[in-house]
Amino acid sequence: MEINFASQLDYFWVLAPEVVLSIFALVILMVDVFQRGETQEPARLSIAWLTAIGLLAAAAANTWLLTLQDAAPAGPIAIDGFRVFTNYLFLGAALLFLPLSWRYLTDERMRHGELFVLLLLATVGMMFFAGTRDLMLIFLGLELMSVAVYVMTGLNRRDRRSAEAALKYFLLGAFSSAFFLFGIALVYGGTGSVNLAVIHEVVGVDGAGANLLVNAGMALLAVGFAFKVAAIPFHMWTPDAYEGAPAPVTAFMAAAVKAAAFAAFLRVFLTGFPGLYETWGLIMFWLALATMIGANLMALPQDSVKRMLAYSSIAHAGYLLVALTAASVLGVAAFLYYLLAYTLMTMGAFAVVYMVAHRHELRLGLSEYSGLGWRAPLVGITMTVFLLSLAGVPPTGGFWGKFAILRAIIERGGIELAVVLVLTSLVSYYYYLRVAWYMWFREAHAGASPIPVSRGVSAVLVASAAAVVLIGIFPAWFLGMAEAGAAALMQAPMMSGIAGP
Amino acid sequence: MLRSYIPILILLALSLGMALVIIVFSQLVSPLRPTPVKESPYESGILPLGTAHERFSVKFYMVAILFIVFDLETVFLIPWAVSMRELGWGGFFAASIFLVVLTVGLIYEWKRGGLRWE
Numbered sequence: 001m002e003i004n005f006a007s008q009l010d011y012f013w014v015l016a017p018e019v020v021l022s023i024f025a026l027v028i029l030m031v032d033v034f035q036r037g038e039t040q041e042p043a044r045l046s047i048a049w050l051t052a053i054g055l056l057a058a059a060a061a062n063t064w065l066l067t068l069q070d071a072a073p074a075g076p077i078a079i080d081g082f083r084v085f086t087n088y089l090f091l092g093a094a095l096l097f098l099p100l101s102w103r104y105l106t107d108e109r110m111r112h113g114e115l116f117v118l119l120l121l122a123t124v125g126m127m128f129f130a131g132t133r134d135l136m137l138i139f140l141g142l143e144l145m146s147v148a149v150y151v152m153t154g155l156n157r158r159d160r161r162s163a164e165a166a167l168k169y170f171l172l173g174a175f176s177s178a179f180f181l182f183g184i185a186l187v188y189g190g191t192g193s194v195n196l197a198v199i200h201e202v203v204g205v206d207g208a209g210a211n212l213l214v215n216a217g218m219a220l221l222a223v224g225f226a227f228k229v230a231a232i233p234f235h236m237w238t239p240d241a242y243e244g245a246p247a248p249v250t251a252f253m254a255a256a257v258k259a260a261a262f263a264a265f266l267r268v269f270l271t272g273f274p275g276l277y278e279t280w281g282l283i284m285f286w287l288a289l290a291t292m293i294g295a296n297l298m299a300l301p302q303d304s305v306k307r308m309l310a311y312s313s314i315a316h317a318g319y320l321l322v323a324l325t326a327a328s329v330l331g332v333a334a335f336l337y338y339l340l341a342y343t344l345m346t347m348g349a350f351a352v353v354y355m356v357a358h359r360h361e362l363r364l365g366l367s368e369y370s371g372l373g374w375r376a377p378l379v380g381i382t383m384t385v386f387l388l389s390l391a392g393v394p395p396t397g398g399f400w401g402k403f404a405i406l407r408a409i410i411e412r413g414g415i416e417l418a419v420v421l422v423l424t425s426l427v428s429y430y431y432y433l434r435v436a437w438y439m440w441f442r443e444a445h446a447g448a449s450p451i452p453v454s455r456g457v458s459a460v461l462v463a464s465a466a467a468v469v470l471i472g473i474f475p476a477w478f479l480g481m482a483e484a485g486a487a488a489l490m491q492a493p494m495m496s497g498i499a500g501p
Numbered sequence: 502m503l504r505s506y507i508p509i510l511i512l513l514a515l516s517l518g519m520a521l522v523i524i525v526f527s528q529l530v531s532p533l534r535p536t537p538v539k540e541s542p543y544e545s546g547i548l549p550l551g552t553a554h555e556r557f558s559v560k561f562y563m564v565a566i567l568f569i570v571f572d573l574e575t576v577f578l579i580p581w582a583v584s585m586r587e588l589g590w591g592g593f594f595a596a597s598i599f600l601v602v603l604t605v606g607l608i609y610e611w612k613r614g615g616l617r618w619e
Contacts, residue, residue, distance in 0.1 A: 008591040026605045038614035 003079060004071040013068065014077045016061035017087055018124050024054030025120035032113030042111030048102050051116040055095050055123070062087045074197035076134040078267070081485035083131035085336055086263040089343055090126045093256035094119055096347045096464060099456030100248035100354060107359045108156060108246075115155060119252075122148035126256060130263035133271065135184045135194040138264055142180065142228070146173050149257055153245040159360070165244025172227065172237040180224025186217030196272035207275035218273055222283055225268070228261035229317045231287045232294040242310035247361060250306070251350030254313040255343040262320055266335060270327060270489060277327060284325040289420055291318030296424040299431050304364040306353050308431055309346075312390060315428060316342050319405055322417050326408040332486035334404030337479050341389060341397030341471060348464035349386040355379055355451055369435055371444030376451040378458060380439050382465040389468045391432040392425050397468045400475040563615050567607075574603055 003010050012019060028050050032043055062084055070079040097119060105111040121144060128141025150173065154166025188194050190213030191202040203210045223234065230238040242250045269280055295318060299311035320342070323335035356372065356379070357363045373380030389398035402425060409418050453461075471478045542553075581588065581596050588595075610616060 008595075026602065029605060029609055033609050033612040037612055038617075 001067065002069045002071045003075070005075045005077075011077070014065075014075075014079060016064060017058040017091075018127050020058045020061045021054060021120050021124045021127075024050070024057070025117050025124070028054070028113070028120070029117045032117070036113065042109075043105075043113030043116075045102075047113045047116055048098055051120060052095065052098055054120060055091050055098075058123075059088065059091045062091065074133070074195055076132060076137055076195065078131055078133050080488035081481075082263070082267070082332075082336070082489040083127075085482065085485040086130045086259065086339075087127055089259055089339060090123050090130075090256050093252060093259070093343050093347060094123045096351075096460050097248060097252045097256075099454075099460050100251065100351050101246075103454055103457050104246055104248045104354065110156065112155070115152065118148040118152050122152070122252075123256070126260035129260045130267065133196045133267070135187065135196070135268070135272075138268065139177075139181060139184060142261075142264070143177065145257065145260060146177065149249075149253060152249045153241060153253070155249060156246050161244040161361075162246060165241045168237050169241040169245075176224050176227030176234070179220050179227070183217045183220030183222075183224060186213050186220060188217075190214035190217060196268060199272045200274065203273060203275045205275050207278065210276055214273075215276070215279060218269075218276060218280060219283070221268060222280060225261060225265040226287060229258055229265060229320070230314050231317050231321060232291040232314065235291070235295070235314050235317075238314055239307055239310045242313065243304065243307045243364075247306065247350050247354035247357060250310070251347045251354075254310070254350065255346040258313065258317065259339050259343055262317075262324075262335070262339065266324055266332060267489065269324070270332065274327070281325060281327065284321055285414070285417065288318050288321035288325055288417055291315070291321060292420055292424040293318075296427045299428065302431070303366055305366055305369065305435060306350075306357070306361075306364045308435075309349055309353065312428065312432070313346060315424065316346075316390075318424070319402060319421060322409050322414075322421055323405045325414060325417060326405070326412045328408060328412060329483065329486045329490050330404070330411060331408035332489055333479060333483040334401065334408045336482035336485055337397075337404055337471075337475070338401030340478065340482070341401045341468060344464045344468050344471075345386045345389040345396075345398060348382060348461060348468070349390065351457060351460050351464075352379055352383040352386065355453055355457060358449075358451075366435065366438055367445075368448075369438040370442035371439070371448065372451070373439040375444055375448060376453065378461065379451055379453060382461040383439065384436050385465040385468055387432045387436050389472070391429050394472070395469070396472040397475075398472075400472055400479070404475075404479060560618060563610075567610065567615075570603065570606065574599075 001013065003014055005011065005014075028047060031050065032047050035044060035047075065079060065084055065087075066081075068079050098116075101115055101119070105115065125141045125143070125145030125148060128137055129145055130141070132138055132141065150166055150170045153169050154163055156162040157166075184194060187199060190211050191199045191209075193199055193202065199214075203214060226234040227237075242254060245253060273280060292315060295311050295314035299308050299315060302308035302311060320335060320338060323331045323338065325331075326334070353364070354361070355376075356368055373384070385396065389396035392398045392402045394400075402421065406418050406421060409421075541548075577599060578596065581592060585592065
């Protein structure tokens with residue numbers, strides 16, 4: 001079917017996955033509230049299943065998007081491989097989140113059915129954030145996603161850490177949204193449009209049409225995005241928010257929210273401002289450099305594994321920024337592939353953190369992992385896979401992701417970034433493999449409690465570990481898919497010149 | 502193009518100037534004889550009880566949030582109602598979807614006891 005946004009019905013077809021998810025969110029809210037009424041009784045398992053069905057239905061609708069033809073390249077909603085790819089990513093992360101959160105709610109005896117509604121709405125927000133070509137829609141998606149995730153962060157409101165994390169995340173998130181919105185206003189003032197395709201046309205391939213307003217607006221947009229993807233020096237909220245939030249929510253934040261912010265980051269800068277690459281390529285260069293070096297050094301002394309993984313997620317933002325600096329089809333393909341691997345291994349690693357920490361999340365320290373591999377082989381083996389992939393050891397997805405990013409940046413001539421990426425990855429081996437060393441080569445404490453793993457969580461662990469290995473053994477197929485998505489995004493003529501000073 | 506904004510600028514300057522003149526002159530010219538009664542905060546003629554910096558029950562916030570939601574509903578619905586004929590069925594369905602979403606939220610709050618005052 002051909003879509004040209006001439007009739008309002010076109011919007012429904014193009015937004016099929018979002019519409020499906022929104023309807024499911026409203027239905028689940030009603031089912032839950034009519035089951036529970038005003039009582040404190042826990043939500044039923046049927047709510048979680050309904051959420052899973054909603055996510056699968058949205059995935060089916062997302063597949064159907066591939067049959068649509070985009071007849072209006074300046075339409076407000078993108079129909080390209082990039083959007084379909086990232087949509088799958090968000091839906092997959094939400095699906096992995098379900099069993100973890102169910103386990104968490106059961107452990108803490110606070111089964112709020114609202115969590116699943118918030119999950120679906122956050123996913124809708126991510127899809128809008130990453131899949132639209134209109135800065136206002138992008139902002140609406142950002143807010144829908146953020147507001148839902150703020151509430152999810154404060155899910156366990158009786159826990160001081162969770163409440164503190166939610167407040168910090170909310171205040172700094174609102175602060176960064178203001179930057180973002182001001183950037184949109186300036187870009188609109190400078191170009192007369194909020195549509196990325198039109199902005200590109202006004203700015204021109206060589207950036208000749210850009211004035212001071214556009215440049216200032218672009219810089220403010222970069223600040224807003226850098227906050228959301230937690231790039232140094234805009235990362236201050238990340239360790240506290242990630243450590244304080246319930247571990248399943250942290251997994252979702254670190255994987256899906258960051259993926260959405262990065263996807264939108266890429267779309268805005270590569271399709272809206274390719275003509276100004278000379279300017280923003282330099283910003284990305286320094287952001288990537290600071291993020292890779294700073295985060296990896298700060299992760300070294302962490303004793304809490306959850307906090308270490310929070311810093312590690314900042315470090316991975318640095319690697320992804322390198323792919324953004326490359327700003328080529330190869331770079332975007334590497335970015336998408338890395339995002340896939342990153343989502344899987346981050347979800348998995350935080351799931352293990354929750355399994356070890358267990359109720360009230362008291363056991364976060366490194367010493368709790370002593371002898372874990374022998375006490376709970378399934379958790380130990382899958383965690384080892386996640387750690388190896390995070391560090392970038394072949395044959396895992398993390399290795400091929402870094403390889404693809406290196407290839408892209410070297411092809412663009414950014415040797416400095418490539419060298420720093422390799423060196424900081426070597427540093428990261430220490431703090432990742434230290435956890436693995438504790439798991440396999442340290443005696444367990446005398447009173448170490450068993451790790452009870454439910455079936456749902458085992459399924460999450462096994463599925464994400466298997467997927468991490470699978471995309472590592474057959475990288476070509478996934479890279480091919482990513483390249484198709486990248487090529488669709490990069491149809492606009494690209495600029496010349498390389499990154500870095 | 503910018504020239505057409507000059508009347509607005511003049512209006513802005515005039516209103517600012519007027520406000521300044523009124524404030525400054527009433528400070529300079531008016532007789533000031535303060536007494537404790539005159540300096541106490543005015544609460545509709547009732548003697549003030551304690552400070553205003555108190556904790557409010559969360560119920561007030563619930564009502565306030567609900568009010569904002571339905572306040573915004575009016576903000577959206579009145580422009581739609583005014584131009585309903587031009588917008589046609591597309592506008593009608595868009596407004597209906599908006600109302601359905603708000604109604605679901607209201608039902609949720611009602612069923613969860615958000616409207617109960619005790």
